[in-house]
Amino acid sequence: MLENFWFNVKIGIDHIIDKNGYDHLLFLLVLAVPYVFKDWKRVLILVSIFTIGHSISLVLGAYDVVTVNGKLIEFLIPITILITAIYNVFTAGKKDRGNKVGPLFLTTLFFGLIHGLGFARYLDMISDNSLMFLVEFALGIEIAQVIIVFVVLFLGFMCQTIFRFTRRDWVMVLSSIVIGLVIPMIIQSNLLNP
Structure with a gap:
């Protein structure tokens, strides 16, 4: 039983760190890049809200309660990344960023719903769609996300303290790279290129 649990958690972790699915990594990067270590609780809450969103749509998609055109989801996932990165560019260095909790959390939840539909498409290839498997898979995703976010926070700390990047420059440069x-x-999505 425990062996099966860890196997399913590992599927979730592997799905996040898969080099072919780096879109999820890019979203986590732009979600976390505006923050520093002292903001770790806020970042953890954001990531958990994102997980709640994609877990809801994962379950709904896995049980065919919601079905969405796969081409549309593959188009919308990079759009969520682009919107988040552009938001970072326009708010980089602004002092009141942390005060607007509601809209940021709701947007993160909504983007999580979109990403979860992408996970549900992935799970169509796996025969086990039991609720326990979905929970264990989501746990693996959450573990991988938390690790990635802390890596982003650590890299931000290193670049801002050792290499003397300003926080604004760090956010602008990484968000611009992600936009690129x-x-x-x-442009290459199947929705635009049928």
């Missing part, structure tokens, strides 16, 4: 990576993903 997702625009081709959007």
